[in-house]
Amino acid sequence: MANLVIAEHDHGSLKSATLNVISAAVAIGGDVHVLVAGENASAAAAAAAQVAGVSKVLLADGAAHAKLLTENAALQVVAVAAGYSHILAPATAYGKSVAPRVAALLDKAQISDIIKVVDADTFQRPIYAGNAYATVKSSDSVKVLTVRGTAFGAAAATGGSATVESVTAVADSGLSSFVSAELTKSERPELTAAKIIVSGGRGLGSGEKYRELLTPLADKLNAAMGASRAAVDAGFVPNDYQVGQTGKIVAPDLYIAVGISGAIQHLAGMKDSKVIVAINKDPDAPIFGVADYGLVGDLFELVPQLTAEL
Amino acid sequence: MKILVPVKRVVDYNVKVRVKADSSGVDIANVKMSMNPFCEIAIEEAVRLREKGVATEVIAVSAGLLQCQETLRNAMAIGADRAILIETDVELQPLAVAKLLKAIVDKEQPGLVILGKQAIDDDANQTGQMLSALLGWGQATFASKVEVSGDTATVTREVDGGLETISLKLPAIITTDLRLNEPRYATLPNIMKAKKKQLDNVKPADLGVDVTPRLTTLKVEEPPKRRGGVKVADVAALMDKLKNEAKVI
Numbered sequence: 001m002a003n004l005v006i007a008e009h010d011h012g013s014l015k016s017a018t019l020n021v022i023s024a025a026v027a028i029g030g031d032v033h034v035l036v037a038g039e040n041a042s043a044a045a046a047a048a049a050q051v052a053g054v055s056k057v058l059l060a061d062g063a064a065h066a067k068l069l070t071e072n073a074a075l076q077v078v079a080v081a082a083g084y085s086h087i088l089a090p091a092t093a094y095g096k097s098v099a100p101r102v103a104a105l106l107d108k109a110q111i112s113d114i115i116k117v118v119d120a121d122t123f124q125r126p127i128y129a130g131n132a133y134a135t136v137k138s139s140d141s142v143k144v145l146t147v148r149g150t151a152f153g154a155a156a157a158t159g160g161s162a163t164v165e166s167v168t169a170v171a172d173s174g175l176s177s178f179v180s181a182e183l184t185k186s187e188r189p190e191l192t193a194a195k196i197i198v199s200g201g202r203g204l205g206s207g208e209k210y211r212e213l214l215t216p217l218a219d220k221l222n223a224a225m226g227a228s229r230a231a232v233d234a235g236f237v238p239n240d241y242q243v244g245q246t247g248k249i250v251a252p253d254l255y256i257a258v259g260i261s262g263a264i265q266h267l268a269g270m271k272d273s274k275v276i277v278a279i280n281k282d283p284d285a286p287i288f289g290v291a292d293y294g295l296v297g298d299l300f301e302l303v304p305q306l307t308a309e310l
Numbered sequence: 311m312k313i314l315v316p317v318k319r320v321v322d323y324n325v326k327v328r329v330k331a332d333s334s335g336v337d338i339a340n341v342k343m344s345m346n347p348f349c350e351i352a353i354e355e356a357v358r359l360r361e362k363g364v365a366t367e368v369i370a371v372s373a374g375l376l377q378c379q380e381t382l383r384n385a386m387a388i389g390a391d392r393a394i395l396i397e398t399d400v401e402l403q404p405l406a407v408a409k410l411l412k413a414i415v416d417k418e419q420p421g422l423v424i425l426g427k428q429a430i431d432d433d434a435n436q437t438g439q440m441l442s443a444l445l446g447w448g449q450a451t452f453a454s455k456v457e458v459s460g461d462t463a464t465v466t467r468e469v470d471g472g473l474e475t476i477s478l479k480l481p482a483i484i485t486t487d488l489r490l491n492e493p494r495y496a497t498l499p500n501i502m503k504a505k506k507k508q509l510d511n512v513k514p515a516d517l518g519v520d521v522t523p524r525l526t527t528l529k530v531e532e533p534p535k536r537r538g539g540v541k542v543a544d545v546a547a548l549m550d551k552l553k554n555e556a557k558v559i
């Protein structure tokens with residue numbers, strides 16, 4: 001058995017989600033190889049080689065991968081796929097875009113968003129916004145999987161000493177091209193890897209209030225900041241803040257939900273947090289059904305008080 | 311240019327499903343079924359492109375039970391011009407759906423296929439990407455803005471770090487995210503009109519596609535329950551709990 005992990009990286013370093021995928025591959029058993037498809041990405045490959053549990057890194061370095069276009073990435077995976085029993089990617093925007101292409105090109109089914117490895121053919125995954133967990137067995141010779149990062153601990157970033165092998169990079173497919181990116185700038189920890197998250201919903205009323213109330217709280221806690229879909233739709237914060245079934249899945253040590261009602265789609269993204277605090281003026285809000293500590297009252301009074309106490 | 315929009319019939323997003331006592335699945339008997347919300351956004355986008363004169367025809371397609379006809383009528387009430395049902399009672403998995411859709415694409419030759427990014431029942435997020443790969447087309451997943459001019463589509467995508475804009479050579483695949491548009495309500499006159507629109511029925515065998523499942527669901531369970539429900543009196547009490555009980559700050 002041999003596992004191929006599709007690394008998510010920015011050429012210079014690995015994205016943290018890659019470390020969780022490596023843990024899932026280790027749980028499956030057998031060799032763990034990592035594919036880094038990038039341009040001038042030897043630093044990312046060197047980082048992958050350090051990760052505990054990895055025995056080989058394949059570096060596909062070429063212009064086709066400069067912008068991490070998913071069509072090219074999928075062709076690259078297929079080019080090196082022979083011999084692997086499992087191909088794994090993170091269940092991130094990147095992994096979700098690449099892995100199904102790989103599966104279809106190999107004529108294999110994909111199992112999305114696995115949260116547990118039962119055995120080499122069998123995996124558990126959430127369905128219906130996490131309201132049910134399905135145990136799914138694949139009859140395909142190659143398993144293509146995406147991995148929910150919060151369900152697997154991060155592999156140690158150091159301690160490994162894998163070899164890095166260069167493989168020929170594919171040519172550009174010409175199907176798509178990069179135009180521009182508008183990335184949210186933040187000094188804060190990444191949402192999906194943060195230990196503490198302060199998250200705001202429609203109850204905050206506006207983007208100004210979201211920032212005025214939650215930024216000082218998040219600063220004191222060195223927290224990442226998240227939001228409900230309603231807060232993103234209303235333009236309080238950018239789309240990458242959205243936590244939920246169709247946004248980001250998070251599981252920090254502490255999740256503070258402010259002015260969020262707790263719709264099932266939101267709970268799907270945060271109910272595996274270790275400790276949940278909810279601040280909401282409605283004592284019957286569903287968020288209190290999952291909160292370890294609920295504070296009923298006006299967030300405009302309570303949040304500044306909490307910030308002052310910290 | 312034709313636009314093809316695959317739509318899925320799913321349990322309505324307001325329903326909290328229950329796991330069956332025998333762990334064989336979730337109980338969907340007698341629950342409200344609706345069009346997957348992301349598919350509704352896809353139909354709306356296609357109809358807008360037709361209204362702008364970019365597209366000439368919007369074709370909705372659904373694969374599954376006969377009842378998917380309702381979903382297709384709904385798509386036509388929003389504005390799709392005609393519809394195709396690929397009727398089967400076999401449990402369809404994303405790869406099989408992608409193969410069925412490829413067969414329809416080969417026949418209809420659309421310039422664009424717009425799909426929802428995920429269905430809210432199995433949350434797989436695969437079909438669009440798989441179809442794109444089978445066709446050898448470019449893809450823009452998680453679209454929040456689409457502009458078509460000539461033979462290119464410029465698509466802004468919601469990615470983990472923010473937004474990314476890419477350009478696709480048509481024909482291509484786009485999958486929708488929540489903020490692409492707000493679907494219109496189907497008005498009564500449009501619901502009536504939709505009843506008269508063309509709805510063709512084909513079978514997977516007519517399309518020469520093998521839809522045998524590759525994955526077997528061994529069991530479906532309730533997720534672990536959270537305890538929850540403790541209310542604290544004030545901020546001081548909360549601070550005390552966080553410091554001394556939960557020890558998270």
Ligand SMILES: Cc1cc2nc3c(=O)[nH]c(=O)nc-3n(C[C@H](O)[C@H](O)[C@H](O)COP(=O)(O)OP(=O)(O)OC[C@H]3O[C@@H](n4cnc5c(N)ncnc54)[C@H](O)[C@@H]3O)c2cc1C
Nearest residue numbers: 201202203228229230244245246247259261265266281299
């Ligand atoms: C296909 C689909 C996908 C979706 N995906 C997601 C997703 O990924 N993530 C997500 O979050 N949602 C998602 N949703 C939306 C979800 O159903 C809810 O609409 C959304 O989560 C509600 O956001 P909210 O809690 O901020 O707003 P609301 O439900 O409006 O809640 C606002 C809360 O603020 C409280 N409040 C108001 N004022 C105050 C005050 N002064 N002090 C204290 N409390 C106050 C209110 O009591 C209320 O509970 C999805 C929906 C669909 C259909």
